[in-house]
Amino acid sequence: MSNDATWQRFFTSTDLAGLEELKTAALQTIDSLSSIGDAPRSSLLPAELHAAVRDLEVCPEEGISLAQVLDEFGSVVWANGVVPGDPRCVAHLHPPTLLPSVVTELAIAATNQSMDSWDQAPVATEVELHLMSWLASTLGFGANGTGIMTSGGTASNVLGMTLARAAAANRLGVDVGKSGLPPEARTWRILCSNQAHFSIQRAAAQLGLGREAVVTVATTPSGAMDLDALDQALEKLIREGLEPIAMVGTAGTTDLGVIDPLLGIAECAERHGSWFHIDAAVAGSFILSNTLASRLAGIERADSVTIDFHKLWWQPFNASALVVSSEDVFDLLRVRSAYLDRGDELEGMVNLVGRSLDTSRRFDAAKVMTSLRTVGKSNLAAMVERCVALASYAGECIERTNGLELVATPTSVMCVFDAPGHSADDLRRVQQHLLASGEMVLGRTEIHGRAALKFTFMNPSTSEAQIDGLVEKILKTLLVLSD
Ligand SMILES: Cc1ncc(COP(=O)(O)O)c(C=O)c1O
Numbered sequence: 001m002s003n004d005a006t007w008q009r010f011f012t013s014t015d016l017a018g019l020e021e022l023k024t025a026a027l028q029t030i031d032s033l034s035s036i037g038d039a040p041r042s043s044l045l046p047a048e049l050h051a052a053v054r055d056l057e058v059c060p061e062e063g064i065s066l067a068q069v070l071d072e073f074g075s076v077v078w079a080n081g082v083v084p085g086d087p088r089c090v091a092h093l094h095p096p097t098l099l100p101s102v103v104t105e106l107a108i109a110a111t112n113q114s115m116d117s118w119d120q121a122p123v124a125t126e127v128e129l130h131l132m133s134w135l136a137s138t139l140g141f142g143a144n145g146t147g148i149m150t151s152g153g154t155a156s157n158v159l160g161m162t163l164a165r166a167a168a169a170n171r172l173g174v175d176v177g178k179s180g181l182p183p184e185a186r187t188w189r190i191l192c193s194n195q196a197h198f199s200i201q202r203a204a205a206q207l208g209l210g211r212e213a214v215v216t217v218a219t220t221p222s223g224a225m226d227l228d229a230l231d232q233a234l235e236k237l238i239r240e241g242l243e244p245i246a247m248v249g250t251a252g253t254t255d256l257g258v259i260d261p262l263l264g265i266a267e268c269a270e271r272h273g274s275w276f277h278i279d280a281a282v283a284g285s286f287i288l289s290n291t292l293a294s295r296l297a298g299i300e301r302a303d304s305v306t307i308d309f310h311k312l313w314w315q316p317f318n319a320s321a322l323v324v325s326s327e328d329v330f331d332l333l334r335v336r337s338a339y340l341d342r343g344d345e346l347e348g349m350v351n352l353v354g355r356s357l358d359t360s361r362r363f364d365a366a367k368v369m370t371s372l373r374t375v376g377k378s379n380l381a382a383m384v385e386r387c388v389a390l391a392s393y394a395g396e397c398i399e400r401t402n403g404l405e406l407v408a409t410p411t412s413v414m415c416v417f418d419a420p421g422h423s424a425d426d427l428r429r430v431q432q433h434l435l436a437s438g439e440m441v442l443g444r445t446e447i448h449g450r451a452a453l454k455f456t457f458m459n460p461s462t463s464e465a466q467i468d469g470l471v472e473k474i475l476k477t478l479l480v481l482s483d
Helices: 004-008 016-035 046-054 066-076 099-111 122-138 153-171 183-187 199-206 227-239 262-272 284-288 327-332 364-375 377-399 424-436 464-482
Strands: 146-150 188-193 214-217 243-250 275-280 304-308 320-324 414-418 443-447 450-456
Touching (some): 016 099, 122 320, 199 214, 214 227, 227 262, 320 327, 377 414, 424 443
Parallel strands (some): 188 214, 188 243, 243 275
Antiparallel strands (some): 414 450
16 A cells, blocks of 8 residues: 555645645746647647647546646647637637736645534635625625625526525515425516626526526617616516516626616616616726726615626636625525534624535635736726727727628627628638637527627727727628628
């Protein structure tokens, strides 16, 4: 039988020798990134990627050297991904990442604090709570505002809807976590705009309400929720004996980046006693900018808000948060467990498991905080403003380009356009050709049934000239492929 020393070398250690080994391995990992080329993605096709990856033995009988593993990962894996920071990588809300977060990821993994209980994460719990208090107060919540980190906007929206459902049951004196849905749940409805993210529907499905419990409200031509349509939808629900348990405003829709009239929805939710949730996964960081923050007026009146740090806050995945108006709200979720959260701990030993749908959870708050502290609010605000300005510039560029047409005037970081006289299939071929050749990772979507191409600007260092180049390339490809 092997002794300890055989395996010890595989572990991270924070003694001096261990840290030296970590440094060496970290430098090798960094070197392995040098195989990433100067393109938004490699031009390898699916079959070639499949073959290259299948050549890597997953778990060899005898391990192989870390240097070799890292080297192979560099040439097979890192070299063949997409490069979110490349100015030609403009399809999704997929950001380049801030350096302080990337290096903090190493410390998060090396120290492996688990956020479920205080005894596994004493100082990490304080860091997450500190970050959440700052976020809640930045959004305009009162002193009791707090939140919890989650794995993404989808998870934050599901958690927000879980709280809304629990609050509705609580009003009937029912603990939904304990007894399940009361008969009245058949009448419960969630209202959001027809541009809201699909995770709201997914939440309704998971919560036993069903996707049909989500009532989608019409939008104005700009893509924002139409408040008259909201009133009409509510009148109809009430006439039918249905109960609006939640209203969801979107602050930055996925395709057009449009912000719903949050104040109007807040008033409506208050009138009807509904939970008010805001999905600010996309535009939440507008709050940092003196010129953009006013667009989020009303956010401070929400019961819960989704913020995605892994979008326009430039964090590596995963980094999202659900912000709530008061920590008491989490009592609706709480499940005690003898091994993790007994409730008899010393004063101040908070077990965050009671606020989350996860049990073990990463210390993602650490990387968010090292970045925010390093970059600072004014730089972050300027970066968000620059991305918005780039989308605006792209809009002007499309407008002066014969052969392309804007679907909507950009107001956020996206620019959506099509090519009059060309079919949806032509647009598909352009986007697929540019992706397959590795020349551009371009977005493709549908707005009110109209096929469209989409830029999403997540890199504030992109130049106007690079945007001119993207538009030119798309036009050329369209002409060549439609011949
Ligand atoms: C408005 C909105 N909400 C939620 C999400 C889901 O976020 P995530 O991918 O972090 O789960 C997205 C994703 O783009 C989004 O655009």
